[in-house]
Amino acid sequence: MKERLHDKSNAQQTQDPIYQVRNVSVAFDMDRGTSRVLDDIDLDIERGEILGVVGESGSGKSMFADSLLNAVVSPGQLGGEVIYNTEDGQSVDVTELTDEELRKFRWQEASMVFQGAQDSFNPTRKIRTHFVETLDAHDADIEDGMDRARELLSDLYLEPDQVLNSYPHELSGGMKQRTLIALSMLLDPEVIVMDEPTAALDLLMQQSIVRLIREIKGKYDVTIIFITHDLPLLAELADRLAVMYAFEFVEIGLTDGILEEPSHPYTRALLNSTPNIFAPVEDMTAIEGSAPDPVNVPTGCSYHPRCPMATDACVESDPGYYETNANHGVKCHYWEDVDNAIPLQVTADETRQVDVPAYGPVAMGTDRTPVLTLDDAEVHFESSQGLFAEPDAVRAVDGISLDIYENEVIALIGESGCGKTTLGKTAIGLQRPTGGSVSFRGQDIWDAKDGHGDVEIPHEAIRQSLQIIHQDPGSAINPNRTVRHTLELPLKHYNDELDMGDRQARILGMLETVGMTPPEDYADRYPHQLSGGEKQRVTLIRALLMEPDLILADEAISALDVSLRVEMMDLMLDLQEIFDTAFLFISHDFSNARYITEKSGGRIGVMYLGEIVEIGTVDEIINNPKHPYTKSLVWATPDLDETGENEDVPLRKIDIPDARNPPSGCRFHTRCPEARETCARKKPVLVGDGGNTHEVSCFRDVPNHEYWDSPELMNDEPSDETPTEK
Amino acid sequence: MSHSDGEPTPFERVAERETSRTDYYREILDRNVVAPLRILISDTRGLFGIGSILFFVFLGTVGVWLTNQPESTQYILLPPFQDAAHPLGTGRYGNDVLLQLIHSTPFMLQMIAGGAVYNITMAVIVGTFAGYKGGRIDEFLMTIVDMIIAVPALPLVIVLAVIFEPTNPIVVGIVITLPSWAGLSRALRSEVLSVRTHSYIEASRTMGLPTASILRHEIIPNLMPYIMINFVNAARRVIFASVGLYFLGVLPTSGIMNWGVIMNTAYETGSLYTLDTAHWIILPMIMVVWLSYGLIMFGQAADKVYNPRLRARHATTMTQETARTEEAES
Numbered sequence A: 001m002k003e004r005l006h007d008k009s010n011a012q013q014t015q016d017p018i019y020q021v022r023n024v025s026v027a028f029d030m031d032r033g034t035s036r037v038l039d040d041i042d043l044d045i046e047r048g049e050i051l052g053v054v055g056e057s058g059s060g061k062s063m064f065a066d067s068l069l070n071a072v073v074s075p076g077q078l079g080g081e082v083i084y085n086t087e088d089g090q091s092v093d094v095t096e097l098t099d100e101e102l103r104k105f106r107w108q109e110a111s112m113v114f115q116g117a118q119d120s121f122n123p124t125r126k127i128r129t130h131f132v133e134t135l136d137a138h139d140a141d142i143e144d145g146m147d148r149a150r151e152l153l154s155d156l157y158l159e160p161d162q163v164l165n166s167y168p169h170e171l172s173g174g175m176k177q178r179t180l181i182a183l184s185m186l187l188d189p190e191v192i193v194m195d196e197p198t199a200a201l202d203l204l205m206q207q208s209i210v211r212l213i214r215e216i217k218g219k220y221d222v223t224i225i226f227i228t229h230d231l232p233l234l235a236e237l238a239d240r241l242a243v244m245y246a247f248e249f250v251e252i253g254l255t256d257g258i259l260e261e262p263s264h265p266y267t268r269a270l271l272n273s274t275p276n277i278f279a280p281v282e283d284m285t286a287i288e289g290s291a292p293d294p295v296n297v298p299t300g301c302s303y304h305p306r307c308p309m310a311t312d313a314c315v316e317s318d319p320g321y322y323e324t325n326a327n328h329g330v331k332c333h334y335w336e337d338v339d340n341a342i343p344l345q346v347t348a349d350e351t352r353q354v355d356v357p358a359y360g361p362v363a364m365g366t367d368r369t370p371v372l373t374l375d376d377a378e379v380h381f382e383s384s385q386g387l388f389a390e391p392d393a394v395r396a397v398d399g400i401s402l403d404i405y406e407n408e409v410i411a412l413i414g415e416s417g418c419g420k421t422t423l424g425k426t427a428i429g430l431q432r433p434t435g436g437s438v439s440f441r442g443q444d445i446w447d448a449k450d451g452h453g454d455v456e457i458p459h460e461a462i463r464q465s466l467q468i469i470h471q472d473p474g475s476a477i478n479p480n481r482t483v484r485h486t487l488e489l490p491l492k493h494y495n496d497e498l499d500m501g502d503r504q505a506r507i508l509g510m511l512e513t514v515g516m517t518p519p520e521d522y523a524d525r526y527p528h529q530l531s532g533g534e535k536q537r538v539t540l541i542r543a544l545l546m547e548p549d550l551i552l553a554d555e556a557i558s559a560l561d562v563s564l565r566v567e568m569m570d571l572m573l574d575l576q577e578i579f580d581t582a583f584l585f586i587s588h589d590f591s592n593a594r595y596i597t598e599k600s601g602g603r604i605g606v607m608y609l610g611e612i613v614e615i616g617t618v619d620e621i622i623n624n625p626k627h628p629y630t631k632s633l634v635w636a637t638p639d640l641d642e643t644g645e646n647e648d649v650p651l652r653k654i655d656i657p658d659a660r661n662p663p664s665g666c667r668f669h670t671r672c673p674e675a676r677e678t679c680a681r682k683k684p685v686l687v688g689d690g691g692n693t694h695e696v697s698c699f700r701d702v703p704n705h706e707y708w709d710s711p712e713l714m715n716d717e718p719s720d721e722t723p724t725e726k
Numbered sequence B: 001m002s003h004s005d006g007e008p009t010p011f012e013r014v015a016e017r018e019t020s021r022t023d024y025y026r027e028i029l030d031r032n033v034v035a036p037l038r039i040l041i042s043d044t045r046g047l048f049g050i051g052s053i054l055f056f057v058f059l060g061t062v063g064v065w066l067t068n069q070p071e072s073t074q075y076i077l078l079p080p081f082q083d084a085a086h087p088l089g090t091g092r093y094g095n096d097v098l099l100q101l102i103h104s105t106p107f108m109l110q111m112i113a114g115g116a117v118y119n120i121t122m123a124v125i126v127g128t129f130a131g132y133k134g135g136r137i138d139e140f141l142m143t144i145v146d147m148i149i150a151v152p153a154l155p156l157v158i159v160l161a162v163i164f165e166p167t168n169p170i171v172v173g174i175v176i177t178l179p180s181w182a183g184l185s186r187a188l189r190s191e192v193l194s195v196r197t198h199s200y201i202e203a204s205r206t207m208g209l210p211t212a213s214i215l216r217h218e219i220i221p222n223l224m225p226y227i228m229i230n231f232v233n234a235a236r237r238v239i240f241a242s243v244g245l246y247f248l249g250v251l252p253t254s255g256i257m258n259w260g261v262i263m264n265t266a267y268e269t270g271s272l273y274t275l276d277t278a279h280w281i282i283l284p285m286i287m288v289v290w291l292s293y294g295l296i297m298f299g300q301a302a303d304k305v306y307n308p309r310l311r312a313r314h315a316t317t318m319t320q321e322t323a324r325t326e327e328a329e330s
């Protein structure tokens, strides 16, 4: 039978726990009642492990981080014991430390890396000052300390002197975050608590940092507690996982154990809702319902309102920890049955056939006419640095040619700062190219606007045909206007033969089509009365009301919750079928790009520093990437089944070079693991292999190229790069 | 586009029956007039502000119509609250102070409205246009604005007043605050700069909406709280400037009745030095302070009118459903 552990401790066999957390709660008194944001937690943390804590936003995971360092801000009340064991066998209760002891404890024994490195540095001081001041405040030897700092920085793939001499704004987000990690380790702490340290970064950077954290942990012998909402990220990093739901841990166990045999319905739902690059798109499902309110946590098992397996017993009694094996505890009465009740859907099958697209035609034949053509388009921004300096040109888009066909879905992916948004805006005529041309059905957009030459399609018509959906739904609709009013404006402007009643009917019909029912009610709402997903639907309707031929979706789903993204993409595709539009879908996320292009038989374009380096169908790009950069992006996209602990970062450098001063030859050569000496001198061009949709810009794709005979590029060649600002 | 055959798409949908126009207009009225008013009077400051303004408007219309012009009587310098025929006393020429105050009101109100509307219109047009367009246009307009700001206002106004000797209340209102829109338009411009970064502005531009329409529908509504406060301030500036200039005798006073003129007459006949005549100069002052304070209160409360959350809550046509969501959210 089920074996019940002694009441509610999940104290698993830890030999040498560095932390013993006992009955820890955090409560806030609010008007509505007591808000328990951490509910009676017990947990042991083993010395030298990497513990991954995963939970949705609002699950209490940041509170857990704060309580480990006794850093809960008032009026929050921290209760229980947080026992910290030093290496030489002494134990202290962190909750009892005096302020002065705490100050020492926080840097020398346990330190913390927060999300948003931006705010952790004083913008008016150089990085070096931050290091020196930290050393100084703890009476450490400055010289030894700075030597350690240099070592740490270079272990994190940074150039120590360059970083130390920079101001915070001169470093990119990824560099700042790594610098912060180095700073947190400056005083040789035993434990580092990292709270969403990679949340704001690109996937490639996230993955790179995760690898570095593993390496650093091995070298400096620290215990790491890594807190995130991103389960796949932990799959490759953590030794043990603790899944947090409703302010307590519902499942704790070894990472492999949890990923292979998750025993809590919530963990399973979490795994099933995670977009996965190799999983069949049909299998992703969202978790129903929403996370509980800390003032009113459901009785019994707090997951019962959302749990498909819930019974009366779950409502009545709070499950304790059941041990599924020596290393795996779970808080669910029915953990033995989850396998049948909630099957796991993540199956990695790399040789899987791409499904016949559910929508639209597969890519294109040559006979179709493009809706939009970019011909060698360039956008160079002048960025002047002070009054007398020569203005630098940022080459945001550098010589891109692209055809977008009727009804086609093209996804553009790349790291932030690669120029994908600028390219998108250039394509829909919001950004004037500084070179090359953009034409709509053969009519140059800017000639039409300026009235140059014979204008066959008037600018007004072009303007109407190219629409946009923005990233942040909050800022994309005017907060002072009702939905009805927002949607009326474009109709009035373009369709003046419609009378008022027709306009209303059309707006209501559209609201109904996107599932906002009853439409009469939604029409009279102000934006603050809509959820993020609903706002995004309104912007989608607004774009569609113009009857466009091409819609630019600029990271249009990135701001939505993971579980809503799939729904929104489905809606876009459904509407695309009804309205006959092409989509240019911009994303930094491979999984989303794959989902939307696979379902519509579209193409994916990979951008790097203002250029498209590879483009092709989903199958070609995901299953047969040819460009080393595409390969690294695929590598960085979470793949639950590939543990790949020893796999190195497939890059020579993890930071993107400065777009003001891009590398010579192949722009990727400074980071490319395959770079040879030719690559630094010569520039590859985007070519296909005859009649195929797949085009790559890399010498490796050209047989008998001189590349194959040239020597490998040395890693330590002098670099004249300055850090990027993005 | 090829959705002509078969089922009409939602996009081709037309109304099956005429929406009743009265319903539609009732709703517009509700959202744009009734709801804002309800918000205003739900606030004590708003109630006081609206009340004061209505009171003065009443005084300047019905009050003027009900009472006679003040005339010289035999009762000279009667103190207030002594005689039921002259409740607020009389001046040196025996004219009733209450009647004087009442019959000054139309001039004051027209002057205030003229000056404030002129200032706000100039500031909004120049400020929003420059801020939204940016580039050369912005630079050009802001250079002019800066030049106007650089001119010392008081001497300019005095010179203009002496040259033109304006007597029409609206012209007086404009002349005495002639250059003050410039500072306001600069402030508005910087507000526009922050509003225009919102992506809904870009969306409107992508839809090809004309500049005037974007300014009117997307930008100005978001600046309304700010514009209202400044409208009130401009109104107060007109009051103070006029009272000051009339008091100093810079503006022509003959044949004109307003609070500043009353104070000027009182002063010239020496009422600053004797207690017996103090009411003659204090009562118009009270009017000035009262109206000005009422305007401030109104301006503060008007801030709330432009808060969509409050507006949604006070609209009666809002369905029960929305109301509940609102509640759950807050």
Ligand code: SF4
Binding pocket: A264, A265, A266, A301, A302, A303, A304, A305, A307, A308, A309, A310, A311, A314, A319, A331, A332, A333, A334, A335
């Ligand atoms: S205890 Fe019941 S409600 Fe809770 S997770 Fe298990 S089955 Fe679901």
Ligand code: SF4
Binding pocket: A627, A628, A629, A666, A667, A668, A669, A670, A672, A673, A674, A675, A676, A679, A684, A697, A698, A699, A700
């Ligand atoms: S051309 Fe050379 S540097 Fe560029 S991607 Fe190919 S191998 Fe790498």
